[in-house]
Amino acid sequence: MVVEYDGTRYAGFQLQSGQPTIQGEIETAINRFTGERTRIRGASRTDSGAHAQGQVVDFLSQAPYTMDRFPHALNHYLPPDIRVQQAHRVGLGFNSRRDAESRTYRYRIMNRPWPSPIHRFDHHWERDPLDIDKMDRAAQALAGVHDFRPLSTGFPRDRSAVREVFRWGVTAEEDAVVVECEATGFLRHMIRRANAILVEVGKGRWPETATGEVLDGLERVPRKPLSLPARGLCLINVKYPNNWNKGKNANETD
Numbered sequence: 001m002v003v004e005y006d007g008t009r010y011a012g013f014q015l016q017s018g019q020p021t022i023q024g025e026i027e028t029a030i031n032r033f034t035g036e037r038t039r040i041r042g043a044s045r046t047d048s049g050a051h052a053q054g055q056v057v058d059f060l061s062q063a064p065y066t067m068d069r070f071p072h073a074l075n076h077y078l079p080p081d082i083r084v085q086q087a088h089r090v091g092l093g094f095n096s097r098r099d100a101e102s103r104t105y106r107y108r109i110m111n112r113p114w115p116s117p118i119h120r121f122d123h124h125w126e127r128d129p130l131d132i133d134k135m136d137r138a139a140q141a142l143a144g145v146h147d148f149r150p151l152s153t154g155f156p157r158d159r160s161a162v163r164e165v166f167r168w169g170v171t172a173e174e175d176a177v178v179v180e181c182e183a184t185g186f187l188r189h190m191i192r193r194a195n196a197i198l199v200e201v202g203k204g205r206w207p208e209t210a211t212g213e214v215l216d217g218l219e220r221v222p223r224k225p226l227s228l229p230a231r232g233l234c235l236i237n238v239k240y241p242n243n244w245n246k247g248k249n250a251n252e253t254d
Contacts, residue, residue: 001056001057001058001070001071001074001084001085001086001087001088002054002055002056002084002085002086002087003022003026003052003055003056003057003082003083003084003085004052004053004054004055004082004083004085005022005051005052005055005081005082005083006051006081006082006121006122007022007046007047007048007049007050007051007052007081007230008049008051008081008121008231009081010022010025010048010049011048012045012046012047012048012049012050013042013044013045013046013052013055014042014045022042022046022052022055022082023040023042023057025078025079025082026040026057026074026078026082026084027039027040028077029074029077029078030059030061030074032077033063033070033073033074033076033077034061034063034065035063036061036062036063038059038060038061039059040057040058040059041057041058041059041095041096041097042055042056042057042096042097043055043056043057043096043097043100043103043238044097044100044103044185044186044235044238045188046233046235047188047189047192047230047233048230049229049230049231050230050231050233050234050235051122051231051233051234051235052234052235053234053235053236053237054104054235054236054237054238055235055238056096056100056238056240057096058090058094058095058096060092067087067088067089068087070084070087071083071084071085071086071087096238099240099241100185100238100239100240101184101239101240101241102166102182102183102184102238102239103182103183103184103185103186103235103237103238103239104180104181104182104235104236104237104238104239105180105181105182105186105191105233105234105235105236106178106179106180106233106234106236107124107178107179107180107191107192107195107228107232107233107234108122108123108124108173108176108177108178108179108232108234109123109124109125109126109130109176109177109178109179109199109228109232110123110124110125110126110175110176111125111126111129111130111175111176111177112127112175113127114127120231121231122231122232122234123176123231123232124228124229124231124232126177126199126203128203130177130199130202130203131201131202131203131204132170132171132172132177132202134201134202134204134208135170135177135179135198135199135201135202136169136170136171137208138197138198138201138208138209138210138211139168139169139170139179139181139194139198139211140168140169141209141211141212141215142165142168142181142194142211142215143165143166143167143168144164144165145162145163145164145165146162146163146165146215147160147161147162147215148161148162148163148186148187148190148215149161149187150214150215150217151187151189151190151193151194151214151215152187152188152189152190152193153188153189154188155187155188161187163183163184163185163186163187163190164183164184165181165182165183166182166183166184167180167181167182168180168181168182168194169181170198170202177202179195179198180236181194189227191233192227192228192229192230192233193226193227193228194211195228196226196227196228197210197211197214198211199228200226
């Protein structure tokens with residue numbers, strides 16, 4: 001299923017004991033609709049407070065319903081800040097996380113003297129003017145294959161932190177700065193930490209070479225990278241191989 005949500009009041013996508021999560025709400029809705037207790041998998045484990053327009057989840061079900069029933073029924077049981085936009089039948093071997101070719105995230109920064117009351121939950125606010133060209137040039141060092149461990153926290157030492165970033169760019173959109181990145185995958189807090197460096201570059205506090213220096217483990221960067229708030233972060237899209245898309249469409253009439 002393709003799921004859209006406002007993550008403001010949730011402790012992230014993944015289940016956490018005693019806290020509301022996106023996964024928990026969807027699993028509860030499935031149980032209320034089908035009577036089945038099942039575990040869903042998500043293509044990306046979004047942070048606490050982060051949002052999604054194109055999260056993909058998969059699960060097993062023996063419920064005797066057509067695919068078009070699932071969005072209608074689940075959205076009836078889901079809270080209004082979570083909505084299933086599409087449902088598809090896929091093969092038993094499909095895995096929404098492992099089969100994904102790339103994930104695209106977008107981070108929005110409101111850049112003006114005063115914050116927006118309308119966008120206070122989906123934009124980060126920066127009062128100081130940001131130099132978008134400098135930020136974009138600094139972002140180019142993040143593209144390619146790198147070990148991104150310096151931009152993550154608590155990542156296990158016995159696991160590879162190497163990821164391939166296809167693009168990382170910065171553009172203007174009215175009075176907002178939009179940072180968009182696409183990669184095979186992202187480490188925990190990697191995007192928010194990298195974008196914090198870009199903000200420092202945009203303010204003129206750090207050099208354009210800062211992103212590359214942090215990845216290289218050099219000491220010339222003035223201080224360790226901060227992390228921007230999760231509210232500006234949104235999972236936009238998850239890409240899968242074309243052969244999966246063809247199989248998906250063919251199976252929907254089963």
